[in-house]
Amino acid sequence: MRTKRFTTLAATAAVAASLLGAGTAHAATAKPDLVVTKVTWAPQSVAVGQQLAFTATIKNQGNAPTPSGVIHGIGFQVDGKLRTWSDLSTSPLAPGETRTLTANSGPTGSRTWTATLGGHEILAYVDDAGRIAESNESNNRTKTTFTVTAKPTLTTTLVGASSYSTFPAMPVKTGVASAISGSGYGSCFTDTGAVPGTETYLGEYSAGPGNYYTGGPFNYSGLAEVPAGATSATSVPVSLTEIRKWHYPDPGLKITCADGQYPGFSKLHVTRVTTSRWTLNDGGWSGVTQLATATAVANADLPM
Structure with missing residues (x-):
C-alpha cells in the first residue's frame, strides 16, 4: 500500500508541475528587429524650391534575418505628412547588418520633396506598412530637424x-x-x-x-x-x-x-x-x- 501511495503522489506532482509551466522550457521564437540609425537628405544646404531626396540607414538588431522577398519599406514624413518612401529593398537583412535606402517614389509619384521656407521635422519610419513581424514593433521611427533658407540671390x-x-x-x-x-x-x-x-x-x-x-x-x-x-x-x-x-x-x-x-x-x-x-x-x-x-x-x- 505504501508503494502505491508514493506512486500516486509522484504522478499528481508531475501533473501539477506541468499545469504550472514548470515542465520543459520553450525558447522564444527568434525575430528581426528593425531600427533607423541615420536620416540624411540631399542637397545638405537646403534652399527654397530645391528638390530634396531623403535617405535612411536601417539596422536589424534582432536575432533573426528579415524574410526574403519582403519589402523593407521606409516612409519619409515631413512635418507629419508622408512625402516619399523607399520600397525596393527585398533581400534578407541579417542580424547586426545595416542597409542604406533612398526614397524612390511617393504619394505623387515623385521621389523628392519640394523644400519650403523655415524649420521642418523629418520622420523616417522603417517597416511602415507592417510587413515584417518584429520582436519590438515600437522602435521603428527616428526624427530629426532641418532648416530651409531663402533662395540665394545673384x-x-x-x-x-x-x-x-x-x-x-x-x-x-x-x-x-x-x-x-x-x-x-x-x-x-x-x-x-x-x-x-x-x-x-x-x-x-x-x-x-x-x-x-x-x-x-x-x-x-x-x-x-x-x-x-x-x-x-x-x-x-x-x-x-x-x-x-x-x-x-x-x-x-x-x-x-x-x-x-x-x-x-x-x-x-x-x-x-x-x-x-x-x-x-x-x-x-x-x-x-x-x-x-x-x-x-x-x-x-x-x-x-
Whole structure:
C-alpha cells in the first residue's frame, strides 16, 4: 500500500508541475528587429524650391534575418505628412547588418520633396506598412530637424568674355556657370584675315555652359569655382570656339566670297549674359542643383 501511495503522489506532482509551466522550457521564437540609425537628405544646404531626396540607414538588431522577398519599406514624413518612401529593398537583412535606402517614389509619384521656407521635422519610419513581424514593433521611427533658407540671390554682368557675379556667402563650395548669346557675324577671309566690307549678319548664337560641369572639350569655358564664404566670382572667359565647333564649316553661313576667299565667323555681338549658381556633388565637380540664376543685358563685340 505504501508503494502505491508514493506512486500516486509522484504522478499528481508531475501533473501539477506541468499545469504550472514548470515542465520543459520553450525558447522564444527568434525575430528581426528593425531600427533607423541615420536620416540624411540631399542637397545638405537646403534652399527654397530645391528638390530634396531623403535617405535612411536601417539596422536589424534582432536575432533573426528579415524574410526574403519582403519589402523593407521606409516612409519619409515631413512635418507629419508622408512625402516619399523607399520600397525596393527585398533581400534578407541579417542580424547586426545595416542597409542604406533612398526614397524612390511617393504619394505623387515623385521621389523628392519640394523644400519650403523655415524649420521642418523629418520622420523616417522603417517597416511602415507592417510587413515584417518584429520582436519590438515600437522602435521603428527616428526624427530629426532641418532648416530651409531663402533662395540665394545673384547678380551678373559681362566683363570682356567673362562674367562677374555677386551672391550671398554659403558655408560650402559652390560653382557658377555663365553663357553668353547675341548676334553672330561672318566675313570672307584670306590667309591674312577678314576681307573689309564683307561682314554679314548670320543669325543668333550662344556659347557657354548651362550648368556647372567640367566634361567635354571646353572644360572651363564660362565656369568659376566659388569657395565657401565667397561673395563674388569672375568666370573663365566663355570660349567662342564652341560656336565654331558646332557651326563651322556650315553651309548656312551663306556668304558669297570671291575666288581665293572663304567664309567664316568673324564676331559675336553679345547682347545677354546668363549666370547660374550651382551646388556641387560632395564638394566636387558635378553640378546637381541650381541655387539661383540671373540674366543681364550686354553690349560687346567679341572677335571669333
